[in-house]
Amino acid sequence: MDIDVTSEPGESAWLLTDLLGREMGRVVEEPAGAFRIHPAGHAVQTMATMKLEPYRTLDEALAEIERFTRGTCRRAHSRDRGDEASS
Numbered sequence: 279m280d281i282d283v284t285s286e287p288g289e290s291a292w293l294l295t296d297l298l299g300r301e302m303g304r305v306v307e308e309p310a311g312a313f314r315i316h317p318a319g320h321a322v323q324t325m326a327t328m329k330l331e332p333y334r335t336l337d338e339a340l341a342e343i344e345r346f347t348r349g350t351c352r353r354a355h356s357r358d359r360g361d362e363a364s365s
Contacts, residue, residue: 279296279324279347279348279349280296280297280349280350280351280352281294281295281296281302281343281347281349281350281351281352282294282295282296282297282351282352282354283305283340283351283352283353283354284353284354284355286304290306290307290308290310291304291305291306291307292304292305292306292336294318294321294343294351300319300320301318301319301321302317302318302319302320302321302324303315303316303317303318303319303321303322303325304316304318305336305339305340307336311334312332312333312334313332313333313334313335313336313338313339314330314331314332314333314339315328315330315333315339315342315343316330317330324347325343325346325347328342328343328346329342
C-alpha cells in the first residue's frame with residue numbers, strides 16, 4: 279500500500295492518503311520532537327496493532343508505517359494555494 283504524505287501548512291502535521299485519495303490519518307508532532315501516528319478511515323483497522331506512540335523523527339514514524347503496511351510513504355508537496363500558483 280503506497281501512501282502520500284503531505285504537510286499541512288501552518289501546522290506540525292502531515293496528512294496520510296492512499297493513492298486513491300482516501301484519508302488514512304495524520305502524523306502529528308506533539309510536543310516538539312515527538313511524532314505520533316493518528317490513523318483514520320480504513321487505516322484505523324489496518325493499523326490497529328501498530329505502535330502509534332511517539333517517534334523521535336517524522337522519518338521514523340513513516341518507516342514504521344512502511345514496515346507495517348509493506349508499502350511506501352511518498353512525500354508530496356503541500357496543497358496550499360501558493361504551491362498551485364507556482365505550478
